[in-house]
Amino acid sequence: MAISRRDFLKNTAAAVALSSLTGISTEAKTQLNEDKNELLKGTKTFKAPCRFCGTGCGVQIHTKEGKIIMTEGDPKAPVNMGLNCIKGYNLSKVLYGKERILYPEIRKNGKLERVSWDEAINYIADRYKKVLKEKGPKAVAIAGSGQWTIPEGYVAAKFMKAGLKSNNIDPNARYCMASAVAAFIRTFQADEPMGSYADFEHADVFVTWGANMAEMHPILFSRLVAQKETTGAILFDLTTRESRTSDEAESVLVFKPQTDLAILNAIANYIVANDLYDKKFVEKNTRIKMAQIEPGYGIDPISAPHLAAMENAQRGRKKAGAGTPMTFDQYKNFLATYTFDYASKISGVPADKIKKLAQAYADPSLKVMSLWTMGFNQHTRGVWCNHLIYNIHLLMGKISEPGNGPFSLTGQPSACGTAREVGTFAHKLPIGVVMKKAHREIAAKIWLGDAKKENEIPSKPGFHMTKMMREFERGNLDIMWVQCCNPFTASPNISRFRDRSLNKDSMLIVSDSYRTASTDLADVVLPAAMWVEKEGFYGNAERRTQHWFQATLPPGEAKEDMWHILAVAEKLGLGHMFPDKDDPQRVKKIFEEYRQFKTGSSKDLAPYEEYVKARGLCWPVVQDKKTGEWKETLWRYNAKYDPYASKALGGKKEGIVFYKAKGKKATMWCCPYEPASEVPDNDYPFWLCTGRVLEHWHTGSMTARIPALHRAVPYAKLEMHPEDAKKLGVKRGEKVKISSRRGTAFYEVDTHGRGRPQKGLVYVPFFDENNPINMLTLDHYDPISKEPDYKKCAVKIEKA
Amino acid sequence: MNENKEKGYGEEIQFTRSSVVVFFIFLFHIFRGFASGRGFKQRPPGAGGNHRKSEVDSYIAEASFLSKCIRCGQCGVVCPTQERGEETAKAIQFCKSGFDQGTPYIEPRKAACIMCVDKPCVVACPTDALDLGKLDIEQSIMGTAEIVSPKGCLAIQGLRCEVCYNRCPLIGDAIKLEKRVNRRTKVHIIYEPVVDSDVCTGCGICEQVCIADEAVIKVRQYYPPFKDPDFYKFKGSS
Ligand code: SF4
Ligand code: SF4
Ligand code: SF4
């Protein structure tokens, strides 16, 4: 254990000491101060999950006199066994970069000026009071994050939904895996992957769909390649740009953007037409629905006048998410169009390559793991892509077994833990959704002390992130509070949002650790403690909930994001709903309250202390009645591993059952290929795809401030096919001007980099805050998940 | 690996009458090198002539470069690395003291040569001190990279780094990744960066970007592979 026994005992002692105290006590404060002094003494070792990607590697943090002197991979962490990527390796420096925000600031006469915490909190609270009185709770919003710790997200959700009675809270995870969430819910009526990282050591075939795992999930990819080396497993890579992942693949299928839909259907067609599917499994565990076709693209006429007609034509249709039941024969007929030749024709992938992939999926002796991230999710038909991959796995019954399964990877360290499980979305609750009375009752009971108060939680979903940005832009939101994210760099088509002319009178509050484009636009900036400067929990992509203790003090007057909200809540008279903001036991208390939502729901969490001991636990974590031991679940829906599945099958110890799904049957959604909203034409002949690089994380607000990582990749370059470059008369290293209908930027061209785009497509990573590619990207979104498409829009390129 | 072969080279070289002169120049360099802590100076592309990689004798090339460089500073004027925002310095610096005072050199950890396709430094050079003839910048030889302390390399420890590889302008050719399964964890792969010194130009980008506190991959002098022993003999020597 990384936390020494003594530390642990000391914390328990503190808990005991405090249990006899009530309210804000001076003792509590003293205790905290003592803790602080304790932190500053001698050398100590702590455990924590990595601050960056959704892999959730464990690290050990060594401190000396309260300062982090070193971090290293935690050999006991099952996720990474002591290894890290270079972002994790450089974690110790993430707290000590240039431009940490140290004090609260308020914009006065156009300039951000340092103020005291009291002044800042009073200023915010007064404004809240005024707005809530005059315009009601719909005029305020919080833009949160999958980088919030679980308790932070929980407090923010409770503050908004039960405190202010507003559902206007949504995380940046909307930009990241909302499509995955929607598809999970629509297919299984339960979010999050069934498998775990242990799948990597069991699979025979890996298929990466629009996921450059080699760079984005480096440690998991390391496991994937090791499995290939040791067992001869093979990798198919489906992509629009060859990457480091493609370098390891036995077969690379480079398809034209958006045509993944056709390839997915062609695989299903092969399986169905040749009667290769697992009939028993399909009959017992699935049903079929036809998706609403042409559901629209979330086009905003303001930003895309050239497509307004298209959006209008589709707007009158039924709800984007609607579906009509379908028989298997109808499904079979629907699929019949998707022959390999047809898929090959629209995708540009040779038919025999698609066939080989289909055969791998269809071979009952091969265990197949499909992995995907933003290529599927950031897609105007992202939910459909997710559906179509489940269809293939369900048809073959290759799911919920070691080595067999669809695995949706995440990008943020707590996209699962905070955004999805806590439910910091505009429509979600810690269990269920705001639209359902039964779910509101559960929330009302825990949050407001009485299930009958369910009507106090608004039943209509609030603004999702994309909508929130648009409403803020138009001045329809009086207060927008941004925490743990940087939407003014990360949102698509940002120039429209950076223009504050229509919302001069609105208040933008930004809680952050480093200065970003978002803090530059803010009216109030609050300094945030980050990562191990506070205690917290993250939940990674395999449902693993990981705890860490505070290991060091935040700089200046920085406080954790949760403290910011609690301070305002207190002023608004909502203090009674939460532990005191300075209570040293606050994280534990909040976690235990949150845990009530999950207990018995099949998403059970263990008590706080278990997480203090373990290197994370994958939920459902159920207590063994005999031994009293808390056991994690690595494969859900499989009676051999998941106690809930076993229960649903009457105590049997084997078999697969989708016990959360309606009628215990997963829904296979029948979705056609539909073109992208904006496609290249004569004026804008290239596709633009955006993404990340191994060295940087998201908008670079943290990694770009780590000198070694900044030195490694100091600025974004534009990747282009050498033949395209030749045609344009540009050479590697020269600058080009790239423009879309929304904006213009300049980049240096690379024709021989680690990524090799197909002809007609260029790729630019989005980490470069000085030269953000999101000036050009498209703010169209999947009409079901509301997740924008960052992977395709039309651009033109000229020699600069 | 040809690394081993190269190491043998120093012993097998046959000193001939004319190369004795070169040898003394070389010796001088070594002594200077000891004094300055660096036995080798990375010169701009094309220093010492338009040799193809397998033919160059870097000692002769250095001597030839020194005899032709008129210390005019033109190459430094045109070197564009500073403008690209990446480096804070120009790749081309000038020696401030010593017998080669005023000649250009590159200190890659500060600012590596980014291998401009148009070779502006070579074009600007008024003599043929910098001369690539018809050769591409990718065939130039400024030295060759080498992992100098494998223990310090993160990738060799099993971490996912490979920054040198990712940033090498000749990715996959000058640096390759050799894979092996991590013997400790058994479920991870180790990507060891391996330089092919026959392809590497010695641009130094890998040295500049290496993630370790002190670069573990560094540009050193290039020794041609020991292919044809006669090549190193001057005609007429016994
Ligand atoms: S960034 Fe991701 S892969 Fe890298 S150390 Fe952190 S969690 Fe692991
Ligand atoms: S090739 Fe370009 S970067 Fe390299 S030394 Fe010459 S001018 Fe400078
Ligand atoms: S010096 Fe390094 S970066 Fe440059 S070509 Fe050689 S291996 Fe590649």
Ligand code: SF4
């Ligand atoms: S950048 Fe440095 S530490 Fe990283 S793999 Fe290359 S040589 Fe090793």
